[in-house]
Amino acid sequence: MGKLIERLLDASRSGVYRSPRAEPIMDAVRGSALSLVMIRAQGKEALLTQIAAELDFPDWFGQNWDALEDCLTDLSWRNAAGHVLVFEEPQPEEPQPGDDLGVLIDVLHSVAEYWARRGERFFAVFIDPPRALALPDLYVEK
Numbered sequence: 001m002g003k004l005i006e007r008l009l010d011a012s013r014s015g016v017y018r019s020p021r022a023e024p025i026m027d028a029v030r031g032s033a034l035s036l037v038m039i040r041a042q043g044k045e046a047l048l049t050q051i052a053a054e055l056d057f058p059d060w061f062g063q064n065w066d067a068l069e070d071c072l073t074d075l076s077w078r079n080a081a082g083h084v085l086v087f088e089e090p091q092p093e094e095p096q097p098g099d100d101l102g103v104l105i106d107v108l109h110s111v112a113e114y115w116a117r118r119g120e121r122f123f124a125v126f127i128d129p130p131r132a133l134a135l136p137d138l139y140v141e142k
Helices: 003-008 023-029 044-054 065-072 100-117
Strands: 015-019 035-039 082-087 121-127
Touching: 003 023, 015 100, 023 035, 023 082, 035 044, 044 065, 044 100, 065 100, 082 100, 100 121
Parallel strands: 015 121, 035 082, 082 121
Antiparallel strands: none
């Protein structure tokens, strides 16, 4: 088993990360019981809509940050050993508190901590080749 899938199977490492490319993550998850969702939208409305569609959120999803956190900390309707969300669209420079990217990252951190405390896997990974986001690397390419 590769080091990347070992990391993704370790619930204690649930969190928000960056990666230079999506392909190694897709390859690592292939054949596992982890759910992989690719998000390619930018901007609050488009992000919330795509996340809701990809994760089959219930009809009561309110299209706001609080409702996103509520749904991501439930996911009872998804049958998976854990969840890996990969955000692929180019991201702007360093997120600022209160901007959409900054709020999204804050929500994802909170959700990952929630799942880690329960021994469940939840990873949010931003594809960031220039390493502009102040997030830890999911893995280091050799």
